[in-house]
Every structure is written in structure tokens, then in C-alpha cells.
Amino acid sequence: MIKYAWLIPVFPALAFPLIVFVTRKVRLLSALVAIAAIGASFVMATGVLGEVLLTGVTMDKPVEYATTWLGIPGLLKIEAGVLVDPLTAVMLLVVTLVALLVEIYSVGYMHGDPGFATFFGYLSLFSASMLGLVVANNYFMIFFFWELVGLCSYLLIGFYYHKSSAARAGLKAFVTNRVADFGFMLGFFFLFAAFGTFNFRELAAAIPSYQNTAFLTLAAVLVFIGPIGKSAQFPLHVWLPDAMEGPTPVSALIHAATMVAAGVYLLARAFVLFASLPGVMLVIAYVGGFTALFAATIAVTQRDIKRILAYSTVSQLGYMVMAMGVGSMTAGMFHLMTHAFFKALLFLGAGSVIHALEEQDIFRMGGLYKDMKVTASTFIIAALSLAGLPPLAGFWSKDEILAAAFGNGFTGLYILGTLVAFLTAFYMFRLIFVAFFGDRRAGLHAHESPLTMTGPLLVLAALSVVAGFVGAPFVSHGFSTFVYYGEPHHVAPNYGVMFLSVAVALAGIGLAWLLYGRPSDVPEKLAQRYRSIYTLLVNKYYIDEFYQWLFRRVALGLAEAFNWNDRHVVDGVFDGVGDVTRISGQKLRLLQTGNLQTYALVIFTAVVILALWMAAPVLGGVVQ
């Protein structure tokens, strides 16, 4: 099956033109084509994972098939190839599974939308690009698909293009990612300059013996800028919350489960590059940790259900990046997997609510549990998983990250991570208590969503419960012996860390219940009392405003200066040449009197002067 792994991205890649050019007019058929294609990919991905497990393909002994796509002998070789190792296999399964469920869900959610067929076309294109990114065996190919998923993200964020906010959000995502992608591109070009190859395995073999640490550090930092943009790390996180303008299934698939995880996947794929540079690892760890805390604090004050989830996603991505930074690629990928399941579930649940109410402000919801039992209970399962309560999936993966941070001596980051766990539990249950419990708000009639939507919710809920067991510390041949860097290491369960993380999660839920579980004016009073902090958080630390200022003042100011330079200095030189010619011509033509005798006199005088000049030696001879 591994031999045919290249087919996995091909199925959805074929579905896209088929939908766009052939079946677009027939709505349901378009959806079926898309679902069949991703279904085939899912079956293949399962087969690949099975074969990887059975035939003993490990991180050290991956399987690679490649052909030269573009080559100049001795100068450049760009391959198109497939690299299958446990990391790829896990990622393939997660992406195809979530994509399949989201596409099934979209049949219900997008029902009646005029762009129904196009939507499935875009989703297929996205799936193809994402799967291509996962199987890529070299930097060039991963970058190619990296750009393609960015394009799909842009198309799908701006799917409701008639809304100017959606169009702007798409643009913002695209431009922000472009900044990061430029860094990434420079990074792997530098790697190519140093090693002469884009291939991951060849680089992995060459990097440890490379001497020029400064150059390697530069390349590594530039490559890391890619994940900062794609995985929405501070300071390029600004696009992700705005990306919620897209349809909710898109938010679930692209902006929560898969595409934004591509940055973390890249960190795992290029781990050998970072692992040899402790300084860069430290930067990665602190960028991740800071983002996790930063986004979690913003999530506490948001009112829009999707924005809360978006900041939660940023925060959790920060967690994964932090795991990479503290040196545990296993923990990062494990959390990526479990997070894909429960965050997709949270978004799809939110979509179910939005579908029923056409309302996104949680404070205008309430009492939804009575009307939407399936949605509400699956949502709560996902939230418990995210909050990290045992034995749900999120508990095991989050715990592994915290244990890795603690075990590798990053005590500061461990405390920070625990604080984030507390905030996470708090903002999730604030959302749940406000939206799903309490009294029904007037004027909103909720109803349960159709089976196409609740079905995927139930499957994801089951996964959010059990997915963590593959990596639980008491499972001897679990995730950590499967996806790892260097030596497979089995981390002994750290009960102290476990106990503390469960305690803070429960404390967070308890605090949420105290503040929002029943009618009270305490939150209002707190907001009044700490008005400055509250305003700062509600306005997302004014990062967007800061960027606005930066671009209005600094970028436009610079542009103004260049404009002035162009108009006055550059144009001035060329206009000046023209003016000098014209004005001197204007003055000089007055010499032409038209009087023939004057001309004759001038000619004669000139001839005399010339004759004297030429005769000067002879004349001189005469004088002597």
C-alpha cells in the first residue's frame, strides 16, 4: 500500500476539476464526488498506516519513492516524491479522517447555499494540497503545497465574497501568510545553498556534521518563520481569528484541524535542523509558550463563539510549538492529532449551533442543551477533552507536553503551560455555561441539526475520547515509540504533573461555573473593576490596531518618501535634461539672424583663424 501512497493526494486532486468543470450544476453529485474522493484517500491512508505498523517502517527506516521533477545535472535537482514514515502515516490518517467527516457534515451545513458545488470543489483542492504537503519528501515540494493550502485557505475564508468583511479577512490571511512564506522560502534556499539538496533525508544526513553554525542558525530561524505564519504564532497570529469569516466547516477543517497544523508538521519534519541548534529551540519554545498564554487570555473575554474557538486554536498551536521547542517532537505531534479531533468537533458543534440560530454571540444564546442534545453533549465532551480531563484524549497529549517541559528542565514554560491549561478550562466552560445552559434567550428557536451533521459529531466525539489512549504513558508500545526523533523514549508517567494539570483544569471549570453557571453580576463587576485589563483583552492587545498604525504610518510614510524621491529626484534629472536642451535651443536660435552677409563674415573669420592656426609653424619660422 505504501507504494501507492502518492495516490492519496491524487484522488481529491482529480475531484476538484471534475466538480468545477463537469458536475457543478448537479449539486448533490458534486458533494458525492468530493466525499468519494476523500473517502478513497482515507481508505488508502488507513492501509498505509497499517502497513507502516506491520512491516516495521520506523522513523529511522522510512520508505521513499521519488522521481526527478526538474533537474540540471550537477546544479539543481528538484524531486517529486513520497516519504512515508510513521509521522507521515499518522498525519495522513488525521487529515483524511477529519476531511471526510467535515465534508459529510458540509452536506448538511451548506445545504441551500448557492455556492454548494464550488464549496466542495475548494474542499477537494484543499485536501489534495494538504495531503501533498504531508507526503512531500523535500522542501521544494512541501513549499509548493504549502502555498497551495494557503491559496485554498484564502478562497474559503472569502467564500462569502459578497460580504466585504469576509473578502478582507481572506486578503489579510493571504498577506500575513505571504510574509511568513517568504521567510520559509529564504530559509530552505539557504539550506540548498549550504547542502545542495532539498531532500529531507539527505539534509538529515548532512546537517549534523555541518560546521558553520551561524549560517545554519540563520536558515533555521527563517524556516521557523513559515510555521509562525501558517500556525498563527505571535506576532503573525492576527489572520486566524479573522479567518472565522469563512463557513464553519472550513474553520473546522482548515483553520483548526489540518492546515494550521501544517506549521507544526513542518517543525516535526525539519526537526533535525532545529534539534542541532539549542538557541533556535529556545526561541521556538518561548514563541510557542508565549502564544499559548497570549491567545488564551484573549479567549477569556471574547463573545463570538467562533472567535473563542479561534483563539483557543492559536493557544493550542502555541502548545504544540512549545512542545517542539522543548525537544519533544512526540508530544507535539500527539497533541496535534488529538487536537485535530476535538477542535474539529468543537467547530462543527459551533457550526451546528450557528446553523440552528444564525447567531454567533454566546451571550445571545442560552439553554441550548434542551433543544440540541447531540450537539451540546458532543461539544461538552470535546471541551472536556480540550480542558484536559482524564481519560479523554486531550488529557494525555497535554500532559505529555507538560511532562516534557518539566522533564527537560523548562520549569518556567511548565508553569506557563499549566496556567494556560487553567485558562483553557475556564474559557471553554464559560462558553458552555453561557451558551448551552441557563435560560433560553428570547427570539431564538434552536433545533437539532440533521443526521449528516450530527453523525460526524458523534464520530469525532468518540475519537476525542479514545484517541489519547494510543499515547497514554502506561501503553508500552504507544505513540512515543512510533513517532519520535532520535531514540524512541518511553516517558514514565509523572503523577505529580498529571495531578496538577487535572487540578487546574477542574479549578478552571469551577471558576467558570461560579461566574457563569448561574445568573450573577460578578463578571460584570470584575470587568468594571479591572476596566483597563478588560479593555486590553477585549481589543486583543490592540495588535491589529498596532499593525494598522504600522502600515498607515510607517509603510505608507515610506511609500510617500519614495514617491517624492521618484517624482522630484528621478523625474527631476530626466526632465532637467529635456529642459536644458529646450531652453538652450530657445536662446541659441536667436543667433540665426537670417542675414547672409553676417554668415559670410563669420565663415570668413573662421577660415582666417583656421588658416593662421595651421600656418603658425611656418610663420614662426619666418619670424625666426
Place this chain on the structure above:
Amino acid sequence: MITLNHYLALGGLLFCIGLFGALAKKNAIGVLMGIELMLNAVNINLVAFNHYLEPARVVGQVFAIFVIVVAAAEVAVGLALVLNIYRRRLDSNVDDLNWLRW
């Protein structure tokens, strides 16, 4: 005894008179006459040089005859121009013939 220098002095004098006429005369006919004088001054020089320096060959005389032929053609063209200008403008004052300018 008349030497080469006498002839050259005569030629130079004639040339200067002709030049003055060509540059200073108001009448176009006068200008043409001045040019004729200059050409003839040159002819005197040519013949004189021939006579004193290379009496065996007649290149100077041949040259002088060429000059006379060219001068005749020039006067024919020049007079035709002056005549036409005079017919159009009823004027042959060269100071007024200045419309070939800006």
C-alpha cells in the same frame, strides 16, 4: 622689375576689395560683383604662381579657366535668384532678405 610678390599683392588687394563688397554692399547685385572680384583675385594668384614657379606646365592657367567657368555658372544662378527675388518682393536689398531664420 615686376616680381611674384607684386602680383600676389595685387591679388590680395583685389580679394580684400571683393570681400568688402560681398560683406558690406546693400544691393544683391553688388554682392555678386564682390564675389566675382574675389574669384578673379584668386585667378591672378594662380596664373602668377604658374608663371614664376612652374613656367613649363600650364596647370595654373587651366585652373584659372576652370574658375572662370564656375564663376560664370555661379553668376548665372545668382542673377536668376536675385531677379526672381526682385520680381516677388520688388527689392534687392540683402538686409531685407532675412526670412531664412527663426
